[in-house]
Amino acid sequence: MNYKDFFQEPENRKYIKYENVSEVENVFNFMCKPESIDKMIMSCGQNRPALEGIIEDIELNFPISANFDIDKDYTLRKALGSMIKYILSDFGYEVNIQKDISKGSYIKSATHYTFNQTKAKKKLVRVITIENI
Structure with missing residues (x-):
């Protein structure tokens, strides 16, 4: 998952004006973090x-x-x-339906995705550790 590669996908060329916007790149990189991917997958699971x-x-x-x-x-x-569609597709998630969002202030609806194991190229591996407090 690469920010520049996202814009090379034919269906994403319409967003090319954001390619050199550092704030948008920072959000993309945030969404690519395993913790963020986990939260998105868990949200779809609910x-x-x-x-x-x-x-x-x-x-x-x-x-x-x-x-x-x-x-x-x-x-x-x-x-x-x-x-999000670009990121989750590697994990086998496909567009399902648009749904209202119950959190957040600016965005009112977003896409729910369903898992298709045959499409997965990557998987998220959760690691549980014990830390001293």
Whole structure:
């Protein structure tokens, strides 16, 4: 999963104006972290949109700015959704249906994905450890 490769996909060329926007790249990299992927997959497992698992983290860690306005920039919101589709596809997740989001302030609906094992190229491996407190 590579930020520049995302824009090379034919269906994502329409978002090319964001290719050199560092704030958008930072959000993409955040979404690619195993912890974020885990939250998105868990959200889908609860019959919720993938974005719902990370939207509060995005809003908290990536505030609205001139280059990143998920409140007013509809195309940016669509690009973020397409990034999630791109990321989760490697794990065998396919578009299911659009659903309302119960979390977050700016985005009101997002896509729910279903798992198709035959499409998976990667898998998320959870590791449990014990730490001293």
